[in-house]
Amino acid sequence: MNSTALSSNPLYSTGSFEPIERVANRLVGAAFSPHRHDTYTVALTMAGVQAFNYRGAMRHSLPGQVLILHPDETHDGHCCDQAGFVYRAAYVPPTHVQAVLGGAELPFVVNGVSTNPALIAAAFNMIIDCEGVEDPGAYEDALYDLAQTINQEAGKVATVRIANRTAVMQAREFLETAVVSGARLEQLEQVTGCDRWQLSRDFRALLGTSPYRYLQHRRIDLAKQLLREGATLADAAHGAGFADQSHFGRTFRKAVGLTPKEWLRSDLFRTIIL
Known part of the structure; x- marks a missing residue:
């Protein structure tokens, strides 16, 4: 039996947020005993079939699917065959998700596994695309997309509000002056006087993309x-x-x-x- 850690980066920098952990692992002939994390477990199955018990039922994750396990929920993990499985994961603190959702109840993906393309793309960005990228803005952008897509997957209805066009245009003008030096949401918040996550939502609504992108x-x-x-x-x-x-x-x-x-x-x- 063996579990091979393909890589681990427990000190990934996220700017104003505390560091998050990322892992890449191969499990062959072994099993994780029941355990729980105090973070969201966001994992992509890269190869094989990942089987796990979660909330009283056996779940299976196939290559290309994403696991979203809620903080403090007990789960295990084992192989379905001798080939085992490979996965990559990021452990995202609920406080980070809360920063985006602004105090709303944490979203819960009941089945723990999703085939939602938007959620898979957001997880891929968080787990793989952002790995090793030094710009904290990349993490902020990935975090926003991940939190919003988890919220949608959980069936939460977003509050409809009128976007603050003045703040968005101020942010856009500032970004035009910071192409080389870069800019964080914290800076945009200071420039516009608008909450950074609300500004991020409004920016997407009016300009079709995020401030980072x-x-x-x-x-x-x-x-x-x-x-x-x-x-x-x-x-x-x-x-x-x-x-x-x-x-x-x-x-x-x-x-x-x-x-x-x-x-x-x-x-x-x-x-x-x-």
């Missing part, structure tokens, strides 16, 4: 400009405010659908929007 797109625009002017990939990444070339490459592909090198070889490189 808006900033990332402006960074990609700047990087494209630098590349057109002859900058190397490393210089373009640094000049546009990315922590490193790897982060630049991942963000560029998400925004453009091509790697920076592929973009340079494509006709899009020569396209300039007037």
Whole structure:
């Protein structure tokens, strides 16, 4: 029997939040005894079938599905066959989720397993895309999406309110001046005088994207400009405010659908929007 920790990062920095733990694990011929966490367990099954007892029933998670286990709920975990299973997980404190939901009751995903594409995407962003990214804004953005999608999966109805357009436009103007230096929700809160999580909701409602992703797109625009002017990939990444070339490459592909090198070889490189 063996359980292999593929990786573990218990000190992942989240800026103004306390650190969260991320793990990647392979379980073969072994089992987790009943236990509980004081965090949300957000886990993606990467290979095999993950079986576990949860709230009086046996559950199964297949590759591509997501587990959302509520804090302080007892669960175990075992293999369904000799091949075992591989999973990656993040343990998100309920206080972080509460920061986004503003005091609402913590959402509860009754079955513990979901095939909801939006929730799977949010979990993937939290567990995998944000791993190793030094910018705390990436965690804030992932946390917002995760908290909202868990809330929706739990059947909670969002309160309808009129978005604060003035605050959103102020935030947008500030982001335009902070493309290279970066900006946190805390800074946007100070600039606009609007609660950071409410501002994040309003920004999405009026501009169709989050403050963090808006900033990332402006960074990609700047990087494209630098590349057109002859900058190397490393210089373009640094000049546009990315922590490193790897982060630049991942963000560029998400925004453009091509790697920076592929973009340079494509006709899009020569396209300039007037």
